[in-house]
Structure formats: C-alpha cells, structure tokens
Amino acid sequence: MTTTITPLATYRNDLPYPFCPGCGHSPILDALNAALVNRGTDPANVVIVSDIGCSGLSDQYFITSAFHGLHGRSITYATGIKLARPDLDVVVVMGDGGTGIGGAHLLNAARRNIGITVLVFNNFNFGMTGGQHSTTTPAGAFTSTTSTGNLERPLDICGTVAVNGAGYVWRGTSFDADLPDRIAEAMDADGFALLDIWELCTAYFVRSNKYTRRAFQTTLDELGWPAGIIQQRPDLPEYAAAYRAAAKPGRSSVSAAPIPVTQRSTLDRRYTLLVAGSAGGRVRSGVRLTAQAAIRSGLYAAQADDYPITVRSGHSLSTLVLSPAPLDFAGVGVPDALVILSEDGLAKSKALLPRLSPESLVMAFPDVAALETPARLMVLDPGVSSTRLARADHGLAACAAAVSILGLFPTAALVEAAAASGRLAEELGKVVAAGLEIGAAAR
Amino acid sequence: MPQAMDQRATPPPREYTDGSTAIVRAALEAGCNFFAGYPITPASPILTMMMREMPRVGGIAVQGEDEIASIGMCIGAVMAGARALTATSGPGISLYSENLGLAVMGEIPLVVVDVQRLGPATGGATTVGQGDVQFVRWGTSGGYPIIALAPSSVPECYHLTMKAFDLAERFRCPVFLLTDKELNMTMATVALDAYRPVDVRPRPRAEEPGRPYRYTPAEDVPPLRHYGAGETVRFTGSTHDERAFITKHPPTVDALNRHLAAKIEEHRDEIEMAAADLDPRAETLVVSYGVTAGAAREAVRRSRAGGAPLSSVVLQTLWPVPEATLRRAATGVRRVLVPELNLGQYRREVERVLPGMDVSGLNRVDGEMITPEQILEAVR
Numbered sequence A: 001m002t003t004t005i006t007p008l009a010t011y012r013n014d015l016p017y018p019f020c021p022g023c024g025h026s027p028i029l030d031a032l033n034a035a036l037v038n039r040g041t042d043p044a045n046v047v048i049v050s051d052i053g054c055s056g057l058s059d060q061y062f063i064t065s066a067f068h069g070l071h072g073r074s075i076t077y078a079t080g081i082k083l084a085r086p087d088l089d090v091v092v093v094m095g096d097g098g099t100g101i102g103g104a105h106l107l108n109a110a111r112r113n114i115g116i117t118v119l120v121f122n123n124f125n126f127g128m129t130g131g132q133h134s135t136t137t138p139a140g141a142f143t144s145t146t147s148t149g150n151l152e153r154p155l156d157i158c159g160t161v162a163v164n165g166a167g168y169v170w171r172g173t174s175f176d177a178d179l180p181d182r183i184a185e186a187m188d189a190d191g192f193a194l195l196d197i198w199e200l201c202t203a204y205f206v207r208s209n210k211y212t213r214r215a216f217q218t219t220l221d222e223l224g225w226p227a228g229i230i231q232q233r234p235d236l237p238e239y240a241a242a243y244r245a246a247a248k249p250g251r252s253s254v255s256a257a258p259i260p261v262t263q264r265s266t267l268d269r270r271y272t273l274l275v276a277g278s279a280g281g282r283v284r285s286g287v288r289l290t291a292q293a294a295i296r297s298g299l300y301a302a303q304a305d306d307y308p309i310t311v312r313s314g315h316s317l318s319t320l321v322l323s324p325a326p327l328d329f330a331g332v333g334v335p336d337a338l339v340i341l342s343e344d345g346l347a348k349s350k351a352l353l354p355r356l357s358p359e360s361l362v363m364a365f366p367d368v369a370a371l372e373t374p375a376r377l378m379v380l381d382p383g384v385s386s387t388r389l390a391r392a393d394h395g396l397a398a399c400a401a402a403v404s405i406l407g408l409f410p411t412a413a414l415v416e417a418a419a420a421s422g423r424l425a426e427e428l429g430k431v432v433a434a435g436l437e438i439g440a441a442a443r
Numbered sequence B: 001m002p003q004a005m006d007q008r009a010t011p012p013p014r015e016y017t018d019g020s021t022a023i024v025r026a027a028l029e030a031g032c033n034f035f036a037g038y039p040i041t042p043a044s045p046i047l048t049m050m051m052r053e054m055p056r057v058g059g060i061a062v063q064g065e066d067e068i069a070s071i072g073m074c075i076g077a078v079m080a081g082a083r084a085l086t087a088t089s090g091p092g093i094s095l096y097s098e099n100l101g102l103a104v105m106g107e108i109p110l111v112v113v114d115v116q117r118l119g120p121a122t123g124g125a126t127t128v129g130q131g132d133v134q135f136v137r138w139g140t141s142g143g144y145p146i147i148a149l150a151p152s153s154v155p156e157c158y159h160l161t162m163k164a165f166d167l168a169e170r171f172r173c174p175v176f177l178l179t180d181k182e183l184n185m186t187m188a189t190v191a192l193d194a195y196r197p198v199d200v201r202p203r204p205r206a207e208e209p210g211r212p213y214r215y216t217p218a219e220d221v222p223p224l225r226h227y228g229a230g231e232t233v234r235f236t237g238s239t240h241d242e243r244a245f246i247t248k249h250p251p252t253v254d255a256l257n258r259h260l261a262a263k264i265e266e267h268r269d270e271i272e273m274a275a276a277d278l279d280p281r282a283e284t285l286v287v288s289y290g291v292t293a294g295a296a297r298e299a300v301r302r303s304r305a306g307g308a309p310l311s312s313v314v315l316q317t318l319w320p321v322p323e324a325t326l327r328r329a330a331t332g333v334r335r336v337l338v339p340e341l342n343l344g345q346y347r348r349e350v351e352r353v354l355p356g357m358d359v360s361g362l363n364r365v366d367g368e369m370i371t372p373e374q375i376l377e378a379v380r
Helices: A025-039 A054-061 A074-084 A096-101 A103-112 A157-163 A179-188 A205-209 A215-223 A239-246 A283-296 A343-355 A391-406 A411-419 A422-442 B002-009 B019-029 B044-057 B067-079 B090-106 B133-138 B154-171 B181-185 B250-265 B291-305 B323-330 B345-353 B372-379
Strands: A046-050 A065-068 A089-095 A117-122 A168-173 A193-198 A228-232 A271-278 A300-306 A315-323 A337-340 A361-364 A376-379 B014-017 B034-037 B060-063 B084-088 B110-116 B147-149 B174-180 B187-191 B234-236 B274-277 B284-289 B311-315 B317-319 B335-340 B358-363
Touching (some): A025 A054, A025 A089, A046 A074, A054 A089, A074 A089, A074 B034, A074 B060, A074 B067, A089 A096, A096 A103, A117 A179, A157 A168, A157 A228, A168 A179, A179 A193, A271 A391, A283 A300, A283 B014, A315 A343, A337 A343, A337 A391, A361 A391, A391 A422, B019 B044, B019 B110, B019 B181, B034 B067, B044 B084, B060 B067, B067 B090, B084 B090, B090 B174, B090 B234, B110 B181, B133 B147, B133 B174, B147 B154, B154 B174, B284 B291, B284 B323, B284 B345, B284 B372, B291 B335, B311 B323, B335 B345, B335 B372, B345 B358, B358 B372
Parallel strands (some): A046 A065, A046 A089, A089 A117, A117 A193, A168 A193, A337 A361, A361 A376, B034 B060, B110 B174, B147 B174, B284 B311, B284 B335, B335 B358
Antiparallel strands (some): A168 A228, A300 A315, A300 B187, B014 B187, B147 B317, B274 B311
C-alpha cells in the first residue's frame, strides 16, 4: 500500500551527518533526500537498507524505514523485503567494500532483476577500517594494504550488473548536479537499478594518492569505462512481479494421502527385506508401492533408500521394514530376506551374504544367482512372465515376486496399491501381475 | 473383546510419508508464507517442496545464490511482514552463522531447519549424524541463548515445526528445528491422528510507533513491527537503543544484551519439552533425542518386556536444556546413558545438570544408527 501524503520538504531527520569534511557521503545523501522529496513516497514505505562501513550509518539520518544488517548482505535483505512487499521503495546504500564481500549477491540481484535501487558509495577504499584497498581501488593506487601500489584491477561494477541484465545502470560522481534526478529515475525503474557513485574519501584515499575530483575522469579514461546512463532495460521483467504473475493457485501436494486398510496380514513380527539393484530399475518406487500395499494390509512400513550421488548410475538399494506394531526404529542390520537384481546390487550387498541366517531367503535374478550364503537361495526369472519386462520394471516386479513367495501380506493389496496409482495404475498393474507370475514360478 | 476387534477392523487412517513432508506441511499450516534456501543434501526435499508449494498458496519461495543470501532474504522478508522458514544441513548452518546473530540481535522470528548429516566439512552428505547439537547452540558470535527443538518421529517433525513457529513469534528469535537425514528421508507409516497441530499465535501490532525494541522488563518481548504497515520502522544489527539507533551507551547496551538472554532464560517453562517414560524401579535412565530416541524407545519396550525396568527421557527441546525435567527423571536412578550420533555433545549438558551422577555415553560416528540392541547392551 503506497499512500501519497502532503509533500514533505525533507526526508532527513534533524541529526547532522557525522562524515569527514569533504567526504562524498554527505552530498550523496543530500541527493537521495532530494530524490525522495521529488518522488513524494510516504517515508514509512521507503526502506533504506544500509550495508557496513561509513555509508552504513546513513539510514540514521532519515525519517524513512531502515534496515542496517551485515557487511555485504544488504542486497539480500533488500531482496527479501521487496519480494514480500513489492509496493515498498527499497534503496540499498552500500560502499565499494560491499561489492567485494557481497559480489555474489550483486550479480545475482542484477540477474534476477529484482526491483531494488542500489547506491554504491564508491570511494575506492575501506574508509571505516583504516583505508585498506577494495575491489574498486584503481590499479597502482596506494592504500594501507597496497604500499607498493595496487596490483589488482578494479571491478567494473556497472559493466558486471549491466551484462547480467540489470534494468537501470548509471555511473557518475557525488559532484554531478543531476545525481538527484538519476536516483529518482533509478527508483522509478521497475527492475534492478544501480548507481555507481564515485566520491572522495578525504580521510584516506585522497591523502594517499593526491586524488582530486578531476582525477575521476583520468581514471575513467585509463580504464576506458563510460559514465552516465549505461543501461536501461525496461523490457526485462522485474522478479517480484514476474513471480506473482507466474504463480498459480493449486492443490497442495503435501497434504495427507490416507491409505485405506482393505486387507489383513498375518505377519506377527518385525520383518525386513532388502532390495538391491541398479539405478534405473525403479527399486525405490517399487519398494514404495510394496510398502503402501503393506499398509493396506494393516502393517506398519518404513523404507530407507541408499544410492550414490550420481542418481542415474550405480547401485540403488532400498530397505523395507514391516511390522504389525508401530515402528520406532527403522534401522536394519541383517535383513530377513534379500532380493538381488543386478551386479551393482550384488556388489553393495555382498558383505551381508555370509551373515544371513539359514532361515532367511535370498532371491536373485538369474545372472547374479551364483552366490554363496547360508540362507536359502531362490532364482527369480523375469523370463517366465507372460509380459515382457523392461529393466525399469525390475524393482517392482521383484518386490511383487518376493511378497508372494514370503507371504508377507495378501498379494491382492499389491494389485490394489497399483490400481490406486493414478495415471500409472495400468502400467504398474501389469508389472505387479508379472511379478506375481515370477514368484509363482520360483516357488 | 468384540470392541477391540472392531477397532482392529477399522484402524485410524494412515499415510506413508517422511519427515521432510511433515515439516513442509506443518510450515504451511503454521502460516509460513516465505521460504528461501539453497540445495544441500539431505535438506533439499524441503527446498523442492517449498518451491513447488509456495506459489500455489500465495507465498514466496526463492532459491538463493547461496546460504547467506537465503537466510538474508528470509530476515528481510520477516521485516516486511512475512512468516519465514529456511532449511539446510550442517555446512549451510556454517554459512548462516553471521545472519543467525543478526536475527538474534534484531529480534527476528525465523524457523531454521538443520537436517543434520555426518560432518565435519562436506562429511557424509547422505549419512546420518547428530553432530550439530552444540554447533546450533554456539554457532554465532556473542554466545546468546538460542531455542532448538529436536523431533524424534515424523509426527513430531510436524508438531515441533508448528511449535517452532509459535516460539519464534512468542520470543522474536530464530528457532532451530534439529533433525537428521534418517528422520527427514526415511519413509514411515503414520496414523493421521498422531499429528498434533499447534495454534501458532498471530503477530501482534505494537502499541507505540518508533520504538521497535524494549529492554525493560528484561524478560518481556516487545511485539514486532514490520515495514509497510503505516509507520516508519527501523531495524539494526548493531548495538542499539529502543528506537533502533546505534549506541555505545553502556547502560543501554547492557540492558539490550541482558534482554536478549532474559527473554529466553526467564521463560524456560514455555520452551522446554520432554517426554518422560519413567519406571520407579529402574536403576538406569536413558536420555535421548532425535532419531536416536526411536532406538531408545524400542530398547525400553524390549527391556521391560524382558522384565528389566528401564527409564527414558526423550528431549524435544535441546536448547535451553530441560534441566528440571532431567533432574526429576534422574531421581532414584544410579546411572544415566546418553546415546547420540556424535562423540558425546549432549552428554556434557547431562553431566552439567546431574553433577555426581554416573553418566555414560553410547556414541556412533560411523554413519550408522545406534540400534536398540546396542542400547540394551549398554544398560545391562
């Protein structure tokens, strides 16, 4: 909500500026004040977000709203404010130091084209902490940390934000008579606006380099950088507005999805099944559907998956824990049954094989069935199925086979769970049926 | 009994879900309308869900360029009236550190989920750990109190997320929800009636414009004022007076810093939560939290079924330490066991609260969970 009130003569409070004689901060803040007066926004709806350094004191001399945060992060706070309340005028006041420590935020805010206005009080050094060099110190310049002359090239702030899509970019100095108009123009622009305002630090940079206002042009010429309006891109969408325009109301996908209990399992103890296969075998989703079927049968299920960070290659393991009672602990040491679908799965589960009990069961696909284990061994042959199974069907088919062999719960629950899978119902139903055939053949 | 059979025939509806989903659902029900985060295993599912859900409910979710930007955007959004959540894992908490201090100093309500993984450094991205327990407590400069809640089940992920939002509003401070990879990513069966919602208090309007902070009485929490509500609002992370102007005036600075501590320390009874399951005959008390509490509960059940009494306290609040609850629970026992997936971080607190007590740890840092069998072995 922006309300226009009786035009104010000033947005300054009655506190005098604290800056050094000749420091550029005072005239820049006067220019900001003139721009605010000119635009006439309710001061409560203007937020000055100040960074750290001498310029970080700035917000205290205005009657506007204010946010004084951490060094280099002012753009992030301003972005949050603008996103939550696009109607507010958000002005960042930062030094050249902030463009270094907060460089990532600077270029990403430009890239997003978030509708904030950034005033860089660029005096080529850290004035508050003792005149150290910054990212904008000209090459060769002397500072308290470049005693032999600065070896680094200065950051082209304007070029950087312009090339990344900033809506409005201007470079000038604190002495420019049109500064108030340029600030107002920047605030009127919809997108990300930045003014790189060169100024004199009379405490350090001026003294160390005999720098004067006439030197600004020399430095610009040496660097070959332009001044004035560098970019105006009203065609680029502003981020907060674009976000709202793209947002569509919809149903939440995190609301509870109750599973009805339609079958009854006779399982009377905790039972663990490890399915070991490869990425692309839909092991996790197969075990997930199996768990949902178990819940349909009145059981409690838990599932922990293990896969490498390269999601589409290597192993894919899924552990299913079933119990007639609620599960507080879903960890599995040695499983009661093990399904091995591939070499990847075998490699990851091999260490378990000698530890399995004689009562436990290993079910393996034919090409990985040459195993040594004290457990009973059964071969699951996908070839016996009347449906031709793709590799992506192996996870679910093997789960269905295992459930039918182990008798963990009625296989009808698997059929129902597949049927409740929306647009995948038909496809999953066929895989479950094939898996049950494989299980019947193995038995 | 026929009645019991009837109950068995129609159990309460259940779902198959995980802690991440429960946290997101709770955040939405708590009125969260701003999220910013950066991808990191195992917290990424929260980011993904929030990015999908927020536009649907009229909120905003952003993927920041890094963790620093993410928490910064959240803090800015809160000052513009939003209710905000962010989520990361240990490495991301490192990058949140300075802004956590800003949220403490500027008195910003914010819920921060730390889905712990095995550290230090990149550590084990997909491996469970509980190594951030002291880190979240002391993770920013200055050493001021922080609130941290630790769910031990999927329903608690839901309940304590809502509780975290309420405590953040109540005390105008960041509140941690400390979970872990297993809790967030292991699928579990949850009876829908196990979810306990919390009424998250609305944000009151302050009565006096121009005074966003108040230090006396020290323990009182002034209502938060936000931008764009018709009046000028100031915010600062520097030591400040009650009008948010920077000051070094020693009495004012002293009042500010004592207020930041007192508002939490003096209201511990509103914050500290724990589930005590005590057997007066037990000689051993198991103190646990987070995912390890699941194994502890199972161990208690099995021990009692085997005729060996065993007591348990599961802490839902880790910070401030529920000291009174621990002292009460330890009355009459001879020893205390603290199982945790670190090298004894919370055992330090238990030892501090129970001087003279035989306190031992059961610790794993191999990326595997502590099992009920290990706890039973340790209490034998």
